[in-house]
Amino acid sequence: MTYRRATGFGLVITSAALTFVAAAALAQGAPPAPPVQVSAPLAKRVTNWDEYTGRFEASEQVEIRARVSGFLDSLHFRDGDLVKKGDLLFTIDPRPYRLSVDVSRADVARAKAQVELAQNEVERAEGLTQNRTITARDIDQRRANLNSAIGTLQGAEANLKTAELNLEWTQVRAPLAGRISNRRVDPGNLVAGGQSGATLLTTIVAVDPINFVFDASEADYLRYSRLTKDLRKVTSREEGSPAEVRLADEREWKRRGKIDFVDNALNARSGTIRGRAVFENKDQFLTPGTFGRLRLFAGEADALLVPDTVIVSDQASKIVLTIGPENKVVPKPVVLGQISGGLRVIREGLAPTDQVIIGGLANPMVRPGGTVTPQPGEIKPTGTN
Template sequence: MTYSDLAGKSLRCYFILVAMLALGLALAVPTAAQAPTPTVTVIAPVAKRITIWDEYSGRFEAVETVEVRPRVSGFVDKVHFKDGQLVEAGDPLFTIDPRPFEIAVESARAEIARAKAAVALGESEVARAAPLVKSGHATERDFTQRSANLSIAQAELQAAEANLKNAELNREWTVVRAPISGRASDRKVDVGNLVIGGAQDTSLLTTIVSLDPIHFVFDVSEADYFRYARLELSGDRASSREGVNEVRVRLADEAEWLHEGTMDFLDNHFNPRSGTIRGRATLDNKNQLFAAGVFARLRLFGGEVDAVLIPDSAVVSDQMNKMVFVVGDDGVVQAVPVVLGPIVDGLRVVREGLSAEQTVVLDGLANPMVRPGAKVEPELGEIRPGS
């Protein structure tokens, strides 16, 4: 046996020895795959019939809003209200210098007196001409002319009487009164300014908004609109166009839904840009807490449905999607996409994706080993509202 043969044989024996040692170590030391199975707390979803309240953001609007403008032109003589004052319908707000309009009234009355004198003269002329025609001392043409003059005088009298009414109406309009009850804004003109009245380019004097009741306006998505429509078709919920659906409103500084109202209007078309339709509710505002333009949150009665509820802490976010982890009979974790609804009785409503028969992972989601496809040891827990 040569030296090279002896060296090769020794090298093979060395490799065999190293392989045996590695195998022994592998058998003696547990691998990562042999790590203990993680334990997770699981719960069964709650299935029950609930009342759905859909939430929307919106703003208050006055039931009536009026821009106060003059009907006649002239110089402002007086202002009868303070900026921001509560006014009643019919209260005087501004007075326009009435003297030119009083002169117009007197002139119209004088024109009536002249027209009445002309009518009296015409009646006298006709009365004298009638027997003369019968006796042949006057012609038919003369009688016809006198009758026509009388008719003209009577028409002029009617025109004069109409002019008097118009002059008196213009004089009445020199006092600009509140057309509705509510709160006035600030005055836009001061005493001594010329304001323009009439139908075009009229001057804005102030604005008035009504206070009680008040509207709340919000936008409804296409998905919610179709859901309401299908509930109406099934008889589970009346349309807001026909029925009285309850709403509740919460202001920005409130934690509870303290204010109640009812739906009173749903628009007849969708906004093509936003894909929403405008809805409106009416609320009492006797204490004048609400003001036009204030934003708030609204809850709209969405019908009663059979729903599945789980704690909000069991929901996992994956970018824009929501999902929950469920454990099958084999103990393997699966990710289930879900469509969520509002919070009811402290639990989150699951509209789609989950059934009451499935087992949902509640605690243990922070463990990196609890992921889809992993095997876990489920431990039954208890649902606590708000958990």
């Protein structure tokens, strides 16, 4: 009996000892909470911008068509050239139109001779009336002949101007300055002129300045209308609201222009309204049809900013990891704004007192619900935009 009791007592002590040793070993082997850098979001007054996708369009575009018919004699440009207003582009065979001018000039000369003859006859008849050697009826007839000759002369002069105009139109010139497309007709072909059915020879687009066309939502339109009318934080419509644009391969907003047109009605199907901004394009780099991103000034406001690298994607939403009670990692869904000073504006989701994890996110143990060791950090602007 004594042995068994001793043995039983000994077994109890052994189990307790093993439990204590295991707990100690487990405590010594547990990994420490990973260190992370934390900081409150940077509070700063920023300029708000709204961004839109759109494309460039030519400020002017003209289809070059023949005004007179004939064989295309020669062309005076290379496909894709930059041309000036008034530059000679095509020449239509002018010989038939020169002949028409000569014929019209001859008709004018003949009509002038008839006017002079009729004028002389009227003057002669008026001198004979004193002697009553001619009747009043004869005088009236001669005056009518003079008026008829004058009318014929005026018609001949009009025909001469038409012939000269047609001759002038055999030289097809650029109606505006811009970049010309490729020729649609080669020399030697017969081209048709006139008001309808005229042959298309080429096109010219004006690219300096150049327009940028985009669509804005109804909500944005209302907000901008109130901002312009009530708050007076945007320049007047006559001067144009400021706008900036960048291309798909550009990171900075270096191209600056202004809004010069907003459509007079919203699209009933899409609920959007069309806007247009105009930009200088002296180097002719911007080409009609190119897509880009436009941003519009939307006023100034106080905002909270964090580095763009601390924002984590969670399916369709964006989250920022913060420190909660007992140093637990707490995710907070946020609504993102634009980049300002190299930092991301947080429109919704963060408070000025939140401690945002800005360093140590690469550690796989830093995850929602985990425990971390916070260390002080600082959020600083890294850029100018």
